[in-house]
Amino acid sequence: MKNRKLLVAMVALLAVTMLFFAGCAKKEQVIKIGFNIPMTGDIPKVGEASKFAAEMMKEDINSAGGLEIGGKKYKVEFVYEDNESKAESAVAVALKLIEQDKVIGIIGPNSSKQAIPGGEVANDNRTPMISPWSTNPATTLNRPYVFRAAFLDPFQGPVAAKFGTEQFGAKTAAVLYNLDNDYSKGLAEYFTAAFEKLHGKGSVVAYESFGQKDQDYSVQLTKIIASKPDFIFMPIYYNKVALALPQAIDLGWKGNVLGSDSWGSAELVTLAGDSVKGKYFITHYAAAGAKGKTKEFIDRYNAAYGYIPDDVGALSWDALGVMVTGLKGMKEITGDIQKDRTALMESIKAIKSYPGITGTMKFDENGDPIKEAVIVKVSDDGQFVFQKGVAP
Amino acid sequence: MFTSLLQNVINALQWGSFYSMIALGYCLVYGVLRLINFAHGDIFMVAAYLGFIFITFLFKYVFAGGAVSGWLVLAITLPVVMFFTSLLGVFIERVAYRPLREKGAHRLYVVITALMVGLVLENGNLALFGASSRKFPAIIQRSVLSFGGLHITNLKVLVIIAALVTFAFLQMVVNRTKIGMAMRAISYDKFAIPLMGIPVNKVIVFTFILGSSLAAVAGVLFGMSYPVLDPYMGMIIGWKAFIAAVVGGIGDIKGAFLGGFLLGFIEILIVSFFSSNLKDLIAFLILLIILVIKPTGFYGVAKSTKI
Numbered sequence: 001m002k003n004r005k006l007l008v009a010m011v012a013l014l015a016v017t018m019l020f021f022a023g024c025a026k027k028e029q030v031i032k033i034g035f036n037i038p039m040t041g042d043i044p045k046v047g048e049a050s051k052f053a054a055e056m057m058k059e060d061i062n063s064a065g066g067l068e069i070g071g072k073k074y075k076v077e078f079v080y081e082d083n084e085s086k087a088e089s090a091v092a093v094a095l096k097l098i099e100q101d102k103v104i105g106i107i108g109p110n111s112s113k114q115a116i117p118g119g120e121v122a123n124d125n126r127t128p129m130i131s132p133w134s135t136n137p138a139t140t141l142n143r144p145y146v147f148r149a150a151f152l153d154p155f156q157g158p159v160a161a162k163f164g165t166e167q168f169g170a171k172t173a174a175v176l177y178n179l180d181n182d183y184s185k186g187l188a189e190y191f192t193a194a195f196e197k198l199h200g201k202g203s204v205v206a207y208e209s210f211g212q213k214d215q216d217y218s219v220q221l222t223k224i225i226a227s228k229p230d231f232i233f234m235p236i237y238y239n240k241v242a243l244a245l246p247q248a249i250d251l252g253w254k255g256n257v258l259g260s261d262s263w264g265s266a267e268l269v270t271l272a273g274d275s276v277k278g279k280y281f282i283t284h285y286a287a288a289g290a291k292g293k294t295k296e297f298i299d300r301y302n303a304a305y306g307y308i309p310d311d312v313g314a315l316s317w318d319a320l321g322v323m324v325t326g327l328k329g330m331k332e333i334t335g336d337i338q339k340d341r342t343a344l345m346e347s348i349k350a351i352k353s354y355p356g357i358t359g360t361m362k363f364d365e366n367g368d369p370i371k372e373a374v375i376v377k378v379s380d381d382g383q384f385v386f387q388k389g390v391a392p
Numbered sequence: 393m394f395t396s397l398l399q400n401v402i403n404a405l406q407w408g409s410f411y412s413m414i415a416l417g418y419c420l421v422y423g424v425l426r427l428i429n430f431a432h433g434d435i436f437m438v439a440a441y442l443g444f445i446f447i448t449f450l451f452k453y454v455f456a457g458g459a460v461s462g463w464l465v466l467a468i469t470l471p472v473v474m475f476f477t478s479l480l481g482v483f484i485e486r487v488a489y490r491p492l493r494e495k496g497a498h499r500l501y502v503v504i505t506a507l508m509v510g511l512v513l514e515n516g517n518l519a520l521f522g523a524s525s526r527k528f529p530a531i532i533q534r535s536v537l538s539f540g541g542l543h544i545t546n547l548k549v550l551v552i553i554a555a556l557v558t559f560a561f562l563q564m565v566v567n568r569t570k571i572g573m574a575m576r577a578i579s580y581d582k583f584a585i586p587l588m589g590i591p592v593n594k595v596i597v598f599t600f601i602l603g604s605s606l607a608a609v610a611g612v613l614f615g616m617s618y619p620v621l622d623p624y625m626g627m628i629i630g631w632k633a634f635i636a637a638v639v640g641g642i643g644d645i646k647g648a649f650l651g652g653f654l655l656g657f658i659e660i661l662i663v664s665f666f667s668s669n670l671k672d673l674i675a676f677l678i679l680l681i682i683l684v685i686k687p688t689g690f691y692g693v694a695k696s697t698k699i
Contacts (some may be wrong), residue, residue, distance in 0.1 A: 042622075044523035179669055209668045213628040215618040218403035219663040226396040239525045242620045250536055251399070252543040271527050271620055 030077045031067065031333070033323065034097030036108035036118055036129075041085030042212075043237060045267050046110050049313035050132060052305050054078055054107070056297075057320050067324065070332030079103060083114050090114035094121040094129075102337050104327075105129065105344055107319050110312060111262075112136035112153075112183040119146040126338065128345045130323055132315035135261065136186050140367040145345050147367040149319040149356070150261070153183070156282055157190025159373050159390045160233055160258055161198055167280070167387075168256045170230035172205045176220060176244060178236050179209035187235035187260055195233075205229050210240075221248045231256035238263050242271035249275055256280070264311040269382035276378050284311040285358040286376045286386040294357040311358070318356035325351055395541040400664045401657075406548045406617070408656020409555035412649045413610035414633035415640065416562060417603040419648035422637070423566075424575050424599045426499060430506040431484060433630015434513035435604055439477040439611025440528065440621050441517060446472055447529045462532035466612075469531070474608040481604030482597055484509055490593070510627075517623040525622045528615035551613050558606055559649045566645060571598055579643070639679050641692025650690065655679070 035054060037047035058078055066073040079101045083090040090109045097103045098121070105128040109118045115134035122129035123143035131139055131148045135156060140146045164170045173195050177188035192204045205227040208220035221244070224232060234244060234257060241263055248257070259281030268276060287298055287308045297317060301309040326348035333340055353362045361369035376384040414436055421429040446469055455465070488509050492502050534545050566572040574595045577585050586592050614629075615621060633652060640651020655675065662674045683689070 040518060040523035042523075208663075211672060213624070215614075215620075215625070215629070216403075216407045218407070219400050219660040220668050222396050222399045222403060223664060223668075226393075226399075239620050239622070242525070242527070243618055246534075246619070250534065250543065250545045250548075252536065252538060267524065271525060273527070273530065 029072075029074050031069075031074045031327065032077045032079060032101060032103040033320075034101055034103035034106045035078060035080045036083050036090055036093045036097060036106055036114070037080065037110060038085035038114070039080070039082040041083075042239065043085050043111065043265075045265055045310075046085075046133070046312045047082065049266070049310055050108060050110060050316040051080055052301065053309065053313045053316040054080075054320055056300060056304065057317060057324070061324070067327055069327060069330050072333070074333065083109055083118070085111065085114065087114055087117050090118040091121050094118045095125075098122070098125045098127050103127070104337065104340055105323050107132065107316065107323065110134065110316075111181075112139055112186070113181055115139045115148075116182060119143055122146055126345075127341050128323070128326070128348060130319040130348075132319040133261075133312050134183075136182055137366075137368075138182075143367070144349075145341075147319075147322065147348060147363060149315045149322065149358070149361070149369060150284055151371055151373055152368055153187045154190050156187060156260060156373065157192075158194040159282055159375075160191050160235075160260065161194035163280070163282070163375055163388065163390065164195070164231050164233065164256075164258055165198055168231045168258075170256075171199055172203050172227075172229045174206035174224040174227060174229035174232045175204060175208065176217065176224060176232060176234050176236065177209050178212060178240060180212045181237075183262065184235050184237075185209075188233075191233050191235065215243055217244050217247055218251060221251050221253070224248075225251055225253050229255075231258055233258050233260075234263075235260035236262065238265040238268040239271060241268065241276065242273075245272055245275035245279070258282075261311060264376075264384070266307050266310045269378065277380050277382070278378065280375060280377050280387065283374050283376055283384070285314050286374050286384055288376075288379075288383045289386045293355070297357050314358050318354070318358050318361070321356060322348060322351065322354050322361075325354060397664070399542055400660050402542070402544055402548065404657045404660040405552050405653070406656075407660060408653035409551045410610055410614055410617075410629065410652075411633045411636045411655050412555050412652025413558055413606055413613075414630060415637035415648040415652040416558065416645065417606045417610075418634050418637045419640075419642055419645060420562070420599055420603045420606070423579050423643045423645075424596060425489075425493075426579070427489065428503050428506065428634070428642075429603070430503065430630075430634075431509040431513060432603065432607060433626035433628075433633070434510040435477060435481060435484075435626075436607040436611045436614070436630060437621075437623065437626030438480060438513055438517065439473055439604075439608040440615040440625065441521070441526070441611075442473045442476050442608070443469055443612040443615050444526055444528050444621055447531055451529065465531045466616075470609065470612060473612055474605040477604045477608035477611070478601040481600040481607075485597065485600045490596075510630075514623050514627070521623070523623070525620045528619035528621055530616075530619065532616065547613075547617055551617060554609060554613055555649075555652075558609060559645070562602070562606075562645050565602065571595060575599060635676075635679060638692075639682055639689050641689030644689075644691040647689055647691030 037050045039047040061076050066075040081093040083093045097106055106122055107130055109115045110133040112134040115131040116138050119139045123145045129146045133150050134148055135150050135153045137152055140148055175188045178184035196203055206224040210217050257279045261283045263281040264283040290298055326344050329347040330343050359371040361371045373390045375387045377387050379385045417432050488505050537544050574590050636651040636655040637648040641647030658675045658678055663671050
């Protein structure tokens with residue numbers, strides 16, 4: 001009994017101390033931007049790339065004395081929170097950033113699975129949010145406070161259908177997708193609609209899915225291969241690609257495979273090895289053969305962190321760039337966080353054209369950028385080589 | 393149509409082999425201790441990581457540069473991983489299960505402890521290796537044998553043979569040896585057995601060694617077949633294998649073995665005849681119906697106090 005009282009007292013003491021410290025840490029002229037990114041879970045590399053790109057931008061801003069808004073200089077502070085690549089954690093993180101950390105805006109979440117619920121929280125709390133990587137339309141639809149830096153799935157679907165038809169001379173296609181992932185499922189549907197529009201009903205000869213935690217896709221691939229498609233479209237994440245491609249090869253598949261922008265990770269080749277070489281995928285930018293600002297970014301990133309940044313890194317840089325441009329366009333920081341958030345949203349909306357490293361973008365009425373998609377081929381030495389740009 | 397059916401039978405045999413090997417591990421511990429060792433799936437995960445570490449070590453320091461037969465690497469790796477995984481299994485039994493057993497705690501608490509151990513293993517791994525997926529090194533050159541539209545790799549054959557061999561070995565140990573007899577005896581009456589002079593704790597340690605070694609074999613082969621490792625890889629497959637063991641009749645080796653293959657076949661045949669979207673739904677409905685009709689599973693014996 002005595003022990004229990006002691007325990008309760010200690011917990012209470014701990015809680016009070018934590019409150020005390022939380023109360024202490026404030027009062028300085030800083031602008032806080034929150035990051036709702038996956039640092040653990042299924043796709044930790046994605047969160048890491050966002051964080052690394054952000055750290056580079058923070059260094060740029062703060063070493064120049066801060067951001068100038070309405071004639072005053074403000075330092076920036078970034079709050080990184082891990083959403084574990086889970087929808088429910090993304091909601092909790094968004095709420096924490098908005099209510100506890102009082103950030104002016106949020107970058108992330110990256111995948112649509114988290115960005116759709118995360119965007120709802122941000123919009124309901126009237127806080128500007130820019131998702132670097134989410135490509136599902138629902139993320140920004142009817143949400144004035146939510147923007148994104150990537151192109152959309154409905155756009156990526158027709159690009160995939162068009163590219164497959166032109167490059168492989170395809171008349172039939174098969175799809176393998178991840179059933180319990182909004183991104184993958186949505187993209188599979190958009191592709192099918194676009195491909196069947198080009199080649200008639202039934203031209204998608206196999207349409208197969210697997211679950212998030214499944215590791216064996218042999219039966220799905222057996223079905224796909226038996227239906228003899230001209231190519232397989234795989235809108236799945238890079239870690240699933242590393243499972244799916246070797247299994248397809250084991251089952252005798254020697255044909256073409258086209259992937260979506262979720263393949264574009266620095267880890268793709270490490271995980272999937274030889275099986276991914278010679279395959280194509282749609283992405284936001286190609287590191288090999290980059291020029292100008294893009295190359296500058298790649299070189300700096302590579303020097304600082306030791307690997308070529310993937311598209312999430314580049315898109316996070318652009319998303320943050322858009323937010324910073326929005327901040328610079330504000331008249332003043334009033335200190336009333338809600339007023340400032342709304343002013344920031346309006347300022348981002350008013351950006352005419354932002355010259356990003358993944359292409360020049362401007363936002364339409366939904367907060368979606370109008371830009372170009374890139375198709376790359378994985379070369380024999382594991383580079384992502386530019387093949388073709390496809391404009392909307 | 394016929395060839396793709398045959399192909400799917402091969403696929404199911406391979407996938408079912410993994411369920412079987414993991415289910416056997418559940419079954420052994422349950423059979424002796426009446427404890428559902430929920431950490432088993434995570435021990436399997438740790439085994440895959442141990443394989444990954446050891447093979448990476450081998451290639452870096454021992455066989456650096458030299459061309460070496462993949463089979464030799466596997467032959468060295470398997471016993472080493474089995475040894476270390478057994479250590480882990482015994483360690484878990486010692487620190488997490490035995491103290492509770494000695495205090496006479498109800499079995500329910502031990503099961504909760506097992507769940508905790510599983511979570512500790514998952515998150516410990518997360519802390520140690522980070523969340524990035526790891527690639528299991530390709531030690532054996534995959535060769536695809538094709539005949540008449542059928543494709544089978546050397547690895548698939550290996551996996552299926554491994555499942556059969558481990559099953560036969562376990563059957564032999566449990567039914568034909570003295571220690572196997574002791575295991576069955578403890579399962580039968582754990583209060584009377586110590587009075588007969590049977591060292592219960594030693595037998596239990598042996599059971600954990602056996603179960604963990606099984607998980608080690610399954611983990612290394614799984615890593616070779618599905619070369620993306622992550623800390624949560626053992627969770628779902630562990631649960632499913634557990635369900636397979638229950639359907640087969642947990643506590644009976646033959647039941648667990650067949651249950652694993654049954655689940656493998658159900659999952660794969662559903663996808664090949666219906667839609668892949670309905671896989672888990674229909675698979676578990678079927679298992680549910682089987683359990684409703686025969687709650688003890690195919691080979692299980694009714695006991696008044698299961699957990």
